[in-house]
Amino acid sequence: MIWQIDLAVLILVLICAVGALAVKDLMGAAILFGAYSFLMCILWAVMGAVDVAFTEASVGAGVSTVFFVAAVFRTSRRSKD
Amino acid sequence: MEQYIPLFLTKYNYWVYIALMMIGLWAMIAKNNLVKKIVGMNIFQTAIILFYVSIGAKYGATIPILQHGSGHGHEAAVRAADYINPLPHVLMLTAIVVSVATLGVALALVIRIHQRHRTLEEDEILEQLRES
Numbered sequence: 001m002i003w004q005i006d007l008a009v010l011i012l013v014l015i016c017a018v019g020a021l022a023v024k025d026l027m028g029a030a031i032l033f034g035a036y037s038f039l040m041c042i043l044w045a046v047m048g049a050v051d052v053a054f055t056e057a058s059v060g061a062g063v064s065t066v067f068f069v070a071a072v073f074r075t076s077r078r079s080k081d
Numbered sequence: 082m083e084q085y086i087p088l089f090l091t092k093y094n095y096w097v098y099i100a101l102m103m104i105g106l107w108a109m110i111a112k113n114n115l116v117k118k119i120v121g122m123n124i125f126q127t128a129i130i131l132f133y134v135s136i137g138a139k140y141g142a143t144i145p146i147l148q149h150g151s152g153h154g155h156e157a158a159v160r161a162a163d164y165i166n167p168l169p170h171v172l173m174l175t176a177i178v179v180s181v182a183t184l185g186v187a188l189a190l191v192i193r194i195h196q197r198h199r200t201l202e203e204d205e206i207l208e209q210l211r212e213s
Binding site for chain 2: 001006007010013014017018020021026029030033036037040043044047048049050051052055056059060063064067068070071072074075076079080081
């Protein structure tokens with residue numbers, strides 16, 4: 001584990017989590033959540049959990065983002081908070 | 082007191098895990114939009130996965146694949162300090178698959194609610210339920 005990369009990615013993860021919850025547009029929230037999942041994948045590759053990292057890259061960052069985009073496309077993009 | 086300060090600073094992974102978990106819990110309780118609540122639930126789940134992977138990580142160790150194995154891994158004794166603990170990784174693989182399954186079910190319910198109430202805001206849905 002390289003702690004410099006670890007700390008930098010952890011700060012980016014916190015920024016992406018708060019941003020995905022703060023943005024008003026739901027499509028923007030879905031894209032920011034995809035970025036959050038991919039940063040988590042980088043974090044687990046840094047920590048040496050390579051199997052968890054590539055499962056997260058395919059399932060978390062890939063399939064979850066597609067699900068969110070499809071659901072927002074079928075409902076509405078507006079959000080009050 | 083000051084002997085605890087390096088203990089707090091070196092456990093920064095756990096502090097970030099607690100922060101992410103509280104962000105997810107706050108979003109699940111306080112957010113009004115249903116999709117935002119689901120994003121909060123996913124952040125909560127990844128925070129728990131971060132906690133478990135942080136337990137298994139160690140400095141100066143390599144990924145859990147036997148070196149110089151060549152089919153004789155059972156003959157040589159393995160120094161466990163050289164390898165990252167793979168047990169939390171295996172548990173968290175299951176947690177990732179379960180999290181994407183719950184995400185699919187939750188988004189299907191959201192689409193169904195939107196077909197019926199034409200909105201995704203929780204207060205408007207409750208208003209419509211109270212009127213009917």
